[in-house]
Amino acid sequence: MTTGQIDERFGHPTATAPSWSAVESLLDAAELYWLTTVRADGRPHVTPLVGVWADGRFAFCTGAGEQKHVNLQHSPLVAVTTGTNGWRSGTDVVVEGVAERVTGRERLLPLAAAWESKYGEDWAWDADDDGFTDGDGSRPWVYVVPPTKVIVFGKDPHAQTTYRPAR
Template sequence: MTTGQIDDRFGDPTAAAPSWESVEALLNRAELYWLTTVRADGRPHVTPLVGAWSDGRFAFCTGVGEQKHVNLQHSPLVAVTTGSNGWKSGTDVVVEGTAQRVTGRERLRPLAEAWWRKYGDDWAWDADDEGFAGGDGSRPWVYVVPPAKVIAFGKDPHSQTTFRP
């Protein structure tokens, strides 16, 4: 990512832009994310989910019967958010991009390992050529979101910084 561009219209004029490294560290550490997809009729669908920041992209999975999967068949445009709900502390991050399905055992195995390193046995997946495979028989598809734009919202002082590839 490039150096962030702080937008002085939306924050304290004394605020400084965070480094991309600090924003990426936050994306990597986050335990919970919120995924926004778009239904066929244009209504948004927002859901919390686990995921992994891997190789500069957000990765997530979804069952083929879930609403987010149905929505992605209509439109792959998504927003991913994470942060905290405090007003005076932390940083919130929004990643905008296009979800891309990942297939092939050689591409999926490192993502399954990233889930295990982050969440342990709670989210231990095997990988095959089509997606993840769970011990309970689940077969979620896996997607990555290369960022088209990342916005970091600082809270102390308040600021808005945009990063683009």
Template structure:
């Protein structure tokens, strides 16, 4: 990502743009994210989910029958958010981009290992050429979102910073 550009219209005059490295770390360390997809009739669908920030992209998985999967079949445009619910502390981040399905064991295996490192045995996946697998017969598809734009909302002082590739 490039250096962030602070938007003075929505920022305290004392605010400075956080480094991309700090935003990258926040995305990497987050435990919970919110994914926004769009239904075929145009209504938004928002859901919390776990995921990993890997090689500058957000990775998540979904079951083939889940609403987010159905929405992605209609439109791959998504927003991913993470942050805190506090008003005066922390940083909220929005990643806008296009979700692309990941296939191939050689690409999926490192992502399964990243889930295990981050979340432990609660999210222990194996991988085959189509997606993640587990002992229960679950076979979620895996997607990555390469950011088209990332927006960081600082809270002390309040600021809005935009990063673009």
């Protein structure tokens, strides 16, 4: 990612942009994220979910019958949000991008390990070439979201910083 650019319209004059490594640490440490997808009729769909930040991308999974999966078949454009709901403390992060399905056991196993490392045995997955697998027949598809834009909202002092990938 490039260096963050503070939007002076939305922040305190003393605010400084967090480093990209600090932003990645926030994304990595978050336990809950909100995923926004777009329905075929254009209405947004927002849902909380777990995920991992791995190799500079957000990763999540979804079952084939879930609304977010249906939406991704129509449009892969997503926004992922995490942060706190307080006004005076914490940092909120929005990752915008295009969700890409991950296939291939060799690509999926490291993500499965990341889920288990972060969330424990309740999220222990195996993988085959199509997605995650477990003992009860669940077969979620796995997606990654390489960021096209990341917006960070600091709250003490207030600031809005935008990051874009280097071109």
